[in-house]
Amino acid sequence: xxxxxxxxxxxxxxxxxxxxxxxxxxxxxxxxxxxxxxxxxxxxxxxxxxxxxxxxxxxxxxxxxxxxxxxxxxxxxxxxxxxxxxxxxxxxxxxxxxxxxxxxxxxxxxxxxxxxxxxxxxxxxxxxxxxxxxxxxxxxxxxxxxxxxxxxxxxxxxxxxxxxxxxxxxxxxxxxxxxxxxxxxxxxxxxxxxxxxxxxxxxxxxxxxxxxxxxxxxxxxxxxxxxxxxxxxxxxxxxxxxxxxxxxxxxxxxxxxxxxxxxxxxxxxxxxxxxxxxxxxxxxxxxxxxxxxxxxxxxxxxxxxxxxxxxxxxxxxxxxxxxxxxxxxxxxxxxxxxxxxxxxxxxxxxxxxxxxxxxxxxxxxxxxxxxxxxxxxxxxxxx
Numbered sequence: 001x002x003x004x005x006x007x008x009x010x011x012x013x014x015x016x017x018x019x020x021x022x023x024x025x026x027x028x029x030x031x032x033x034x035x036x037x038x039x040x041x042x043x044x045x046x047x048x049x050x051x052x053x054x055x056x057x058x059x060x061x062x063x064x065x066x067x068x069x070x071x072x073x074x075x076x077x078x079x080x081x082x083x084x085x086x087x088x089x090x091x092x093x094x095x096x097x098x099x100x101x102x103x104x105x106x107x108x109x110x111x112x113x114x115x116x117x118x119x120x121x122x123x124x125x126x127x128x129x130x131x132x133x134x135x136x137x138x139x140x141x142x143x144x145x146x147x148x149x150x151x152x153x154x155x156x157x158x159x160x161x162x163x164x165x166x167x168x169x170x171x172x173x174x175x176x177x178x179x180x181x182x183x184x185x186x187x188x189x190x191x192x193x194x195x196x197x198x199x200x201x202x203x204x205x206x207x208x209x210x211x212x213x214x215x216x217x218x219x220x221x222x223x224x225x226x227x228x229x230x231x232x233x234x235x236x237x238x239x240x241x242x243x244x245x246x247x248x249x250x251x252x253x254x255x256x257x258x259x260x261x262x263x264x265x266x267x268x269x270x271x272x273x274x275x276x277x278x279x280x281x282x283x284x285x286x287x288x289x290x291x292x293x294x295x296x297x298x299x300x301x302x303x304x305x306x307x308x309x310x311x312x313x314x315x316x317x318x319x320x321x322x323x324x325x326x327x328x329x330x331x332x333x334x335x336x337x338x339x340x341x342x343x344x345x346x347x348x349x350x351x352x353x354x355x356x357x358x359x360x361x362x363x364x365x366x367x368x369x370x371x372x373x374x375x376x377x378x379x380x381x382x383x
Contacts, residue, residue: 006138010130013142017126020148024156026051029115047115048158049083055114056080057090058104061097068097069233091237094230095193095223096162103165114161121164122155125306128171132308135178140315144306147323150333151306154299163303166195170280170307177276182212184276188283189216193223197291197304201283203266206376251294257341258290261348266374268351271359281307281314289341298337305340317343 022038026047032038047055060067060074067073071086080089090097100114107117126145133141145151154160173187185201185208192198202220205213227234265282268274274282284304292301298321305318321340325333352360363370 009142010138013146017145017148017152021152021156024152026115026157029113044157046079050161051115051118051159052080052083053089054100054118054159054161055104056084056086057092057097058101058114060090061101062105065094065098066231068094069231069236087236087240090162091240092162092195093193093223093237094227094234095190096165096195099165099194100161103161115159118159118161118164119156121161121168122159125164125167125171128168128175129306129308132171132174132178136308136310137312140308140312140319143319144315147319147326149326150302150322154303160299160303162195163299166191166197167303167307169194170198170284174277174280174307177280182209184280185212185216186219188280189219190223192220197284197287197300200262200265200286201280203262203375204279204283254290254293257293258286261289261344262286264345264348264352267363267370268348268355270374271355271363272351277310281309285314285344289344292337293341296334296337298334298340301337301340313344313347317347 023041023043025032025043027043027045028047032041032043046052056074056076057068060071063074071089076084076086076089090100092100103117103121104114107113107115112120130141155164169187169191173184173191176184176187185204188198188201192201199220202216205216208216265285269279269282284307285301288301288304292298302318302321305314305321307314309315317340320343321336324339325331325336363373
């Protein structure tokens with residue numbers, strides 16, 4: 001009976017995900033009026049705002065990669081100009097822009113366009129996640145995705161293409177880590193070169209083998225530092241995002257919250273012996289907490305919390321944070337970020353309690369030793 005229930009619930013989840021997603025597909029990509037059984041479904045007329053932004057960005061890169069941050073040589077269409085300024089269009093590191101340009105070129109070649117390729121990225125991420133959940137805690141998949149309204153908006157209409165590309169890389173790293181392959185570290189370096197959320201993983205550098213650590217550092221340097229001397233106006237993508245929303249006091253509060261999470265995660269994963277799979281998932285959290293609170297944009301946190309968690313905490317935080325605004329109309333979706341942060345913090349404190357307050361007090365009395373332990377200076381290299 002249990003296997004039958006599991007298969008039924010997973011099938012129901014997949015069907016509901018499809019039903020919710022179908023009306024999000026823009027008419028500009030496929031017009032349901034020409035398709036039997038679908039002709040009565042209403043659709044958005046144009047692509048979502050992130051798709052529009054990214055499509056312009058990919059055209060710039062394909063025309064001249066050196067123009068990717070100056071955007072002098074390629075003009076926007078009227079729709080693109082009405083949706084985003086040139087500066088606000090695709091403000092991502094070069095690794096993300098090159099990946100997106102490659103997706104655009106491949107999509108054009110096979111006839112599904114950039115939108116279709118990003119849709120395939122979403123399917124790939126969800127497929128890899130489902131396969132992982134089936135190996136660990138299967139019930140977390142329906143917990144996350146039975147309530148698919150917000151995520152269908154982000155994946156199928158708005159299309160967080162750069163996030164989806166990064167999440168697929170992280171999922172590949174997660175599977176490699178599960179197989180005990182050190183190459184998982186290199187994929188995490190690539191992921192951090194595409195979006196900054198995984199940059200906290202650098203704290204594991206001393207736990208890697210020397211060759212792997214050197215390659216990891218080289219990928220990060222090539223992806224995030226070298227562009228400064230190659231691409232004109234490269235640094236604007238960091239200042240632009242920081243200045244877009246929020247106040248200085250809000251930034252300070254978000255930074256303090258992110259710092260607290262960074263310390264707690266480092267301590268918990270060291271004392272409880274988190275493996276590489278767990279370290280991969282948790283490495284996405286500190287920067288995501290900062291971005292979600294600083295920009296008042298829950299998506300920065302919710303999307304990375306979709307990465308499967310063997311212990312369940314991160315996924316439960318995402319599921320509850322998305323469910324509360326859906327069930328309580330008076331709660332705006334902007335509250336999803338703080339809700340997720342509160343659940344994550346409570347879960348980490350519970351992990352600390354599991355370590356034992358006697359051990360915690362002893363570690364606090366010896367901060368130098370504790371910091372060295374969390375940094376990996378007192379352990380043999382792992383891989």
